[in-house]
Amino acid sequence: MTDFGAIDALLAGAKKEVALPSAEERRALREELSLSRAQLAQALGVSPSTVGGWESGRDPSGEVREKYVYFLEGAKAKLAAEAAETAEAAEEAPAEEAEDEARADAEQAAGQDDDVDVLATPEPCVLCGQMARHQVAGFTQHLDPADCNLAGPAQTSEPAAPEKRAPRPKPRRAAPSGRQGQAGRGVKVVPVGRRMQTADTPDLIGSAVTAVLAEHGGDVEAATKALVKRAIPDAMALLDHTRKGGRYDIVAHPWLPDVLRKQSSRGADQIWEARPKWARPELPAGEHEVTALDINGAYLSALKTHLPLGQLEHSTGGHHDRRRAGVHLITAPAWDHDDYLPNPVGSRDEPDPLWVTEPTLRLLLRISGPKYGLCDPPEIHESWTSGATEGLLEKFRVALKDARDRAITEDDEVTLEYVKAMYSKFVSTLGESNYNRELYRTDWMHIIRSQAFANLWWKAHRAYDEGLMVVRAMGTDELHVIGDWRAVFDEGRGVTEVKLKDVYTVGTPEMRDEPAD
Structure with missing residues (x-):
């Protein structure tokens, strides 16, 4: 006799697999919520590379598929609700403004203004x-x-007195400044990068290039050499120009502690910049195509970092004040991920404790936090710091970046080499250098370099988090990966993009059984 109960149970438990959105939509939903693959992987109980596979076209199965579908449907609902709220707010704003204007008009007509x-x-x-x-x-x-009726006053027992003419009522709302151009001469503005500036703002970089080209009769090679030679004083002049009206004063020649002084005439000081020189110790069996990527404008991007403003002051203890910046003596945490990610402290043989810069310390504190949990927090023993700001060189950086962008767009190699020399020599001569007497900040030099190294580390982590295999990281601007890197990084010459430097093969093809003779 047929077991109808077993059939009923089978039918009740049978489920039709819910269709998954396309791989592109899966990734878009996650990124629109600003979630990393590592965060989603942790919630689903899988690895980040597994999530990367799903976002490349592979489909999950079983219980984890149900969890993934639940996340995707929830993400769609959340984004749709936020979009609806934004649209509703956009519709309500004009209506509220119209109501306010109508109310104001009614009050004026009813005589409710103060005058x-x-x-x-x-x-x-x-x-x-x-x-x-x-x-x-x-x-x-x-x-x-x-x-x-201004044609003439009506005859009344008391004639009107024109000499007592009252002033006209004040307008209810001043006209926007953009509508006053006909009443007086306006200020002409022009676009510069993402910003607008007055048309008479001097273009120090463009003027220098034009003048030197004219001086050398249009000889590109001679003009480039001349511009590179004057890059340091020109960079200082540009810095002074961008500092006009700045909120902070720079202490250009502060007293420096011994840790920032050279131990001998040809020696180095005690600061460790955490320069990476890392290679993956082992790859999976088989043959692999490796892509070497070049990170554009590494030192230019690193100008955006927390820099101390005044003379460094000494402190002890393990507290880190995010309003200050400088150098810190720390015991670095153990690093257990060297098989697939470089150590954020760099490749070193030096024993702990060691003096590191602000970017290295902030990197360690961030990746030791609950979001990443990659290591223990560093132990801070003592520090030399000053009040700091991240935007100290921001106008200087933007001016150089805009000039670089224009040079790339216009295929202007003279300006491109000149700008590159300006920011690279600016950084390299901030220390004990005879070429830059105007600004002597060894601490800045170390901090900016370390920021470039920290930026490269984050590029490596992003590659890993997005499912690429990181093979090598070196210096400020070289990253080697295996996988579809164009799905992770934008290709180009902009400072937020990467360039293809080299493609090579490592490993050997898997051996196949040969037929016996």
């Missing part, structure tokens, strides 16, 4: 002599010019 009074008995208008019901600043007159 307008409603008369119980009409009196002659001081402008036209006809009867009016309102007073403005103590003078009777019509609020609506259409009601005011």
Whole structure:
């Protein structure tokens, strides 16, 4: 006899697999919520590379598929709700503004402004002599010019007195400045990068290139050499120009502690910049195509970093004040991920404790936090710091970046080499250098370099987090990966993009069994 109960149970438990959105939509949903693959992987109980595979076209199965579908549907619902709220707010704003204007007009018509009074008995208008019901600043007159007959005053027992003409009522709302161009000469502005600036703002970089090219009769090679030679003083002049009106004063020649002084004439100081020189110790069996990527404008991007403003002050203890920046003596945490990610402290043989810069310390504190949990927090023993800001060189950096972008767009190699020399030599001569006497900040030099190394580490982590295999990381701008890197990084010459440097093969093809003779 057929077991109908077993059939019913089978039918009740049977489920049709829910269709998954396309791989592109899966990734887009996650990124629109600003979630990393590592965060999603942790919630689903899988590895980040597994999530990367799903976002490349592979489909999950079983219980984890149900969890993944639940996340994707929830993400769609959340984004749809946020979009609806944004659209509703956009619709309500014009309506509220119209209501406010109508209310203001009604109040003015009703005589509720501070300078307008409603008369119980009409009196002659001081402008036209006809009867009016309102007073403005103590003078009777019509609020609506259409009601005011200026052709001639009406005959009344008391003639109107033109000499007592009242001032016109003040407008309810001042006209926007953009509508006042006809009344007076405006200020001409031009686009520069993402920003606008007055048209008469001097273009120090463009003027220098034009002048030197003219001086060398259009000889590109000679002009480039001349511009590179004057890159340091020109960079200092540009810095001074961008610092006009700045909120902070720079201490250009502060007293420096011994840790920032060279131990001998040809020696180095005690600061460890965490320069990476890492290679993956082992690859999976088989043959692999490796892509070497070049990170554009590494030192230019690193100008955006927390720099100390004044003279460094000494402190002890393990507290880190994010409002200050400098150098710190730390015991670095153990690093257990060297098989697939470089050590954020760099490749070193030096024992702990060691002096590191602000970017290295902030990197360690961030990846030791709950979001990443890659290591223990570093132990801080003592510090030399000063009040700091991340935007100290921001205008300087943007001016160089905009000039670099224009040079790339216009295929202007002279300007490109000149700008590159300006920011690279600016960084390299901040320390004990005879070439830059205007700014002597060894701490800045180390901090900016370390920021470039920290930026490269984050590029390596992003590659790993997005499912690429990181093979090598070196210096400030070289990253070797295996996988579809164009799905992770934008290709180009911009400072937020990467360039293809080399493609090579490592490993050997898997051996196949040969037929016996």
